[in-house]
Amino acid sequence: MTDILCPVCGKPNPPEAETCQFCQAPLKTSAFTPDFDEESDLPDWLRSLNADQNAFPVTSPAEEPSNVPDWLSSIGGETKEKEQPPSEAPAEPAQEQPDWLTDLTKDQPVEPLSADLPVWLSEQAPAPATPLSDEKQDWTDGWTSGEQAAEQQAEGEPSPSVPAFTFDAFEEPEKPTASESESGDMEGPLSTLPDWVADVTAEESEAEGGEDEAALAPAQLPSWLEAMRPAESDQPSTPTEDLSGASAESSGPLIGLRGVLSAEPINIRMRRAAAYSLKLRVTDEQKQRVALLEQLLADEPKPKALPAAPVITAQYVFRLLIALALLLPVIWAVASNGRLTPLPDASARPGVMAMYNLVERLPADAPVLVAFDYEAGYSGEMDAAASAVLEHLLGRGASLALVSTSATGPALAERFMANLNQQPERVNNPYTNYANLGYIPGGSIGLYSLAKSPRQSLPYDLQGVDVWASGPLSSVNGIADFSLVLVLVSDPETARAWVEQVGPTLRQDGAVLAMVASAQTAPLVQPYFSGNPRQVEALISGLAGGGAYENASASNGPARRVWDAYSLGLVVSVFVILVGTALDVTYKALLPGKKGK
Amino acid sequence: MQTGLADIFGLIIGFLLTLMVLSYIIGDNFLFRLAMAIFVGVASGYAAVLVIYNVLWYQLIVPLLTNPTANLALTIPSALLGIWLLTKGSSRLARFGNPVLAFLVGVGAATAVGGAIFGTILPQFNASTNLLNLQYASPDGAGLVSWFIKGLVILVGTLVTLAYFHFGVRSQGEGSLPQRHPLIENFLAPAGQAFIAVTFGVLFAGVYAAALGALIDRVRFVLDIILRFL
Numbered sequence: 119m120t121d122i123l124c125p126v127c128g129k130p131n132p133p134e135a136e137t138c139q140f141c142q143a144p145l146k147t148s149a150f151t152p153d154f155d156e157e158s159d160l161p162d163w164l165r166s167l168n169a170d171q172n173a174f175p176v177t178s179p180a181e182e183p184s185n186v187p188d189w190l191s192s193i194g195g196e197t198k199e200k201e202q203p204p205s206e207a208p209a210e211p212a213q214e215q216p217d218w219l220t221d222l223t224k225d226q227p228v229e230p231l232s233a234d235l236p237v238w239l240s241e242q243a244p245a246p247a248t249p250l251s252d253e254k255q256d257w258t259d260g261w262t263s264g265e266q267a268a269e270q271q272a273e274g275e276p277s278p279s280v281p282a283f284t285f286d287a288f289e290e291p292e293k294p295t296a297s298e299s300e301s302g303d304m305e306g307p308l309s310t311l312p313d314w315v316a317d318v319t320a321e322e323s324e325a326e327g328g329e330d331e332a333a334l335a336p337a338q339l340p341s342w343l344e345a346m347r348p349a350e351s352d353q354p355s356t357p358t359e360d361l362s363g364a365s366a367e368s369s370g371p372l373i374g375l376r377g378v379l380s381a382e383p384i385n386i387r388m389r390r391a392a393a394y395s396l397k398l399r400v401t402d403e404q405k406q407r408v409a410l411l412e413q414l415l416a417d418e419p420k421p422k423a424l425p426a427a428p429v430i431t432a433q434y435v436f437r438l439l440i441a442l443a444l445l446l447p448v449i450w451a452v453a454s455n456g457r458l459t460p461l462p463d464a465s466a467r468p469g470v471m472a473m474y475n476l477v478e479r480l481p482a483d484a485p486v487l488v489a490f491d492y493e494a495g496y497s498g499e500m501d502a503a504a505s506a507v508l509e510h511l512l513g514r515g516a517s518l519a520l521v522s523t524s525a526t527g528p529a530l531a532e533r534f535m536a537n538l539n540q541q542p543e544r545v546n547n548p549y550t551n552y553a554n555l556g557y558i559p560g561g562s563i564g565l566y567s568l569a570k571s572p573r574q575s576l577p578y579d580l581q582g583v584d585v586w587a588s589g590p591l592s593s594v595n596g597i598a599d600f601s602l603v604l605v606l607v608s609d610p611e612t613a614r615a616w617v618e619q620v621g622p623t624l625r626q627d628g629a630v631l632a633m634v635a636s637a638q639t640a641p642l643v644q645p646y647f648s649g650n651p652r653q654v655e656a657l658i659s660g661l662a663g664g665g666a667y668e669n670a671s672a673s674n675g676p677a678r679r680v681w682d683a684y685s686l687g688l689v690v691s692v693f694v695i696l697v698g699t700a701l702d703v704t705y706k707a708l709l710p711g712k713k714g715k
Numbered sequence: 716m717q718t719g720l721a722d723i724f725g726l727i728i729g730f731l732l733t734l735m736v737l738s739y740i741i742g743d744n745f746l747f748r749l750a751m752a753i754f755v756g757v758a759s760g761y762a763a764v765l766v767i768y769n770v771l772w773y774q775l776i777v778p779l780l781t782n783p784t785a786n787l788a789l790t791i792p793s794a795l796l797g798i799w800l801l802t803k804g805s806s807r808l809a810r811f812g813n814p815v816l817a818f819l820v821g822v823g824a825a826t827a828v829g830g831a832i833f834g835t836i837l838p839q840f841n842a843s844t845n846l847l848n849l850q851y852a853s854p855d856g857a858g859l860v861s862w863f864i865k866g867l868v869i870l871v872g873t874l875v876t877l878a879y880f881h882f883g884v885r886s887q888g889e890g891s892l893p894q895r896h897p898l899i900e901n902f903l904a905p906a907g908q909a910f911i912a913v914t915f916g917v918l919f920a921g922v923y924a925a926a927l928g929a930l931i932d933r934v935r936f937v938l939d940i941i942l943r944f945l
Contacts, residue, residue, distance in 0.1 A: 434742070441740045444927075445934070452935045498932020499925050525762040528769065556769040562826050574789065578773040608925070618834025619826065637924035641917045648869070649842025650851040653834075660921070661928045683931045691923065 126346055143345045440694055447690050451683035459685040461678060462662050464670035469647055469657035473507060473632055474670045476602060476656050482515040483551075484601035485594050487572075489616065490520060490527040490534065492608035496636050497530060501537065502676040503664030504606045504634040509538060510671050516601070517590030518552035521576060523564060523612060528556045528580060553585040565619040569597045598627030608636040613643050621646075621653050632656035634663070730940045733933050846870050872910045879907025 121130030122145050124138035137144050361377035372378045400408070451458075464470045480486070488508065492500045511518065520531040531554050539548035555576040558564040568575045572594060573586045585591045594600060603624060607613040613635060624631050633654050635643045640659030647657040658667055661684050665677040735750035775794060778786040796815050803812035845851050846866035852859055881904075884893035894900065 438740065444930070448931055448934050449938065452931065452938055495929055496925060497929075498935075499928030501932070502928065525765055526758065528765065529761065556773070557765055559766070559770050559774075561823070562830060563823055566826050566830070576774070577778050580769060580773075582773060582777065614835065615830070618830030622833055636921070637928070638918065638921035641914070641921055645839060645842070649839060650845040650848065651838075651842070653838050653842075660924055662924075680928070680931045680935060683934070684928060687927045687931060688924070691927065 125342060144341065443690055443694055444687060447686045448683045451686045452680065454682075455679065456682055457678070458682050461669035461681055462666040464666040467663060467666045469659065470663055470666040470670060472647075473634075473656035473658055474510075474667060476630060476632055477507065477510045477514060477516075480511070480514055480516055480601050483590050484514075484516045485519065485590050485599065486511055486516040486602045486604060487519045487521065487597070487600040488531075488552075489603070489605040489607070490522045490531040491524050491612045491616070492527075492530070492606055492636065493524065494526050494530060496608040497533070498680075499636055499661050500606055500608060500634070501534060502661050502680055503636075503658055503667075504534075505538065505675045506664055506668040506671050506673050506677065507604070507634060507658060508534070509673060509675065510667075511602075511604075512538070512549045512551070515551070519572075519585070519591055519594075519600070520552055520554040521556070521558055521568070523558045523561060523615075525557060528554055532580075551590065553579045553583070553589075553591065555585070556580050562615045562619055565615055569620045569623040572597055596627070597623050598629040600629060603629065603631045604634065605631070606634045607643075608639055610639045610642040613639055617643075617646050617653050625651075625653070630655045634658040636660055637662070726940055726943075730937060733937055737933070843870065843873055871906075875903050875907035876910050877907070878903035879911065 122133055122135065123130055124141060124143055124145060126143035127138060127141040129138065129140045131138055131140075131145055135145060364377040367373050367375050367378055464474065488511075508518070520528070520535075522528050522531060524530075535549060535552060535554075538544060556579065558568055558575060560567065564575065577584065577586065579585050586594065597603070597620060603616075603620065605613065605616045607616065613633060616633075617631070621631050623629075631654055633643055633647075633656070635657060637660030640657065640663070643654060643657055643659075646653040647655075658664060661677055661680065664675070665681050665684075668675045668677045732750050732753065735746040738744055739747045775790055775797075779790045796818070800812050800815045800819075802808040803816065846869050847863065852862050878899050881899055882895070884895055886893050895904070
């Protein structure tokens, strides 16, 4: 048995198969029989062509072998030989048809070819000797299929109203032109039409196009072409994907198709930019927050009035009580001008005794350098502490050279000497053997310069007098030429500067440095006095030291006048401190929760 | 004692200013702030006058005028450096005064360091070593016990105070924090802390005594003025 080649896919199928087992295309419907009344109408070459169709395994019956001309039979034999594989036996002649072909021809109703060929076909008919090619075989298949369609119509089966093969098929909207057909773009049997047939088809379609198109319905397609439609004729053997929901391709060569990969990625596909509104959409809550922020910003620069502090508080009352506790005894003691408390014993104070002995050992008209290095606020204490010492010095006939590293020192020195001369016994005999040399600029550097050369550091006194040229200071060329350097100091740093800058020069030359220090400075100067050897030969500390010196010198100085007030004030202060401490301890003991606050 | 009109006005002004300052007892007020402003202004003006009159005139210009040959080498460089330092008053020319300022700072630092070494550290070190030196004791032996106790207290106080400021620690091995030496931590440092506390107490007492002396002086001044005009 010879297999039947599928007109669609060209694959062999068994003879009894009606549809292609590969593409499910109908095999027998592809037969084409020209719709001619009689075979006699056909030209010889066409009849021979029909006879040649019998050489191919088609489902439609062909012409009887006897009607096939020799040339056509020979061509058919050659064609068959071409289709045979090289390994097979040589092909038989065209007259020697195989059995299966004979059976087929017998089964098919033989219709005589009409001798009345159309004019166009007669004119276009080639010479009978022209060999048929494979393309011609294809279009003859169409003819045979048309014949089979006619038979089906005669048997009552539904058939298309038009022949199965028509040239109108080339006039589909998307069908290629004749030239494109020549290039082989068309697929299927019609794509292999020879050139002359294509030309005829084009002319016929132009002539009968309008009439045929009106008669043809778009859905009435040839059966073989209908069979090629996979959506209608082919049922997929395997489950297929439902592409109804897939998006259709909107651009590119695959436009309109669904379920295909897009030729243009989405991310590069041109599309109109999304439009965003420029108006900020703010919710009510956000508006409230914005309003609150604006209110805070508006209120920030406004000064907020501090809560009015109560005028009278416990702390305020307590401070007033302490002030009164201190002031009232002091006022009473000063106003009474009494001598209730004795002055401190000088013998119990080595510094005071050392000072007293120094002054006592000074020769007459001894040059003494006195530095007023304390601030005006300490004048009350320093005046009382140093008054007895300076009065003792002046009484011993010492010549004083007053200097100061403080800007207010020269004025304080003048005031100090004026207070000494205001004493009743000095009204008529004031102290005049002193020179106020003024201010030493430069701090420690100035002191160092003074220690090296007092004449160059302080050439004139405050009155512009050159005290070094004549008088008691004329013998002084260096700092060591002073018999005593007495520093009245209220600041520890200033005291240390004197010790560090002037002291070594004095000790080197055997001179003496002594100090009258404020009570707050004396503890820091004490090491210079207590050490061995002493850097400060004598030290008077505060009002108590001044009182001790007055006691030693038996003078009635300012220290004596304020000593009662001073003593009473210290007692009251100690009492206030003790009472305050006791109250604080008791308060914390009674209220443990307040502890630590 | 004759009292001039200026002295009377001075006393009255001093009296009023003293009361204005003492008004701080009832709290910060306008009178107190006014007195402070007056003091600052008067002190600044007085310092300016003093510098011009006492320093520039009598320590720079007058020596140059009276004996220019002897004082030229000293006064001219000082004057030039002083004028050069004025450039620090202008923000645009301030950088030109840096050399002079550097000279001042350098000389000041050298003076302070040299003075501290040779004026405080070495002499105090020497004095501490002689605290219990019998050579510095009383020749006749009077007060020897008190002298010894005094020297011993000063020596112990110095050592324990220095030990308190020794914050060096020693590793105690893996897993334990470094700690000070137990002797320092448990004995010397607390003793040093006690000495420091006593020192601060003495300083506070001195400050209070000085303030009390100033208060008594002002009270006495006020009463004296009141009694004088009464």
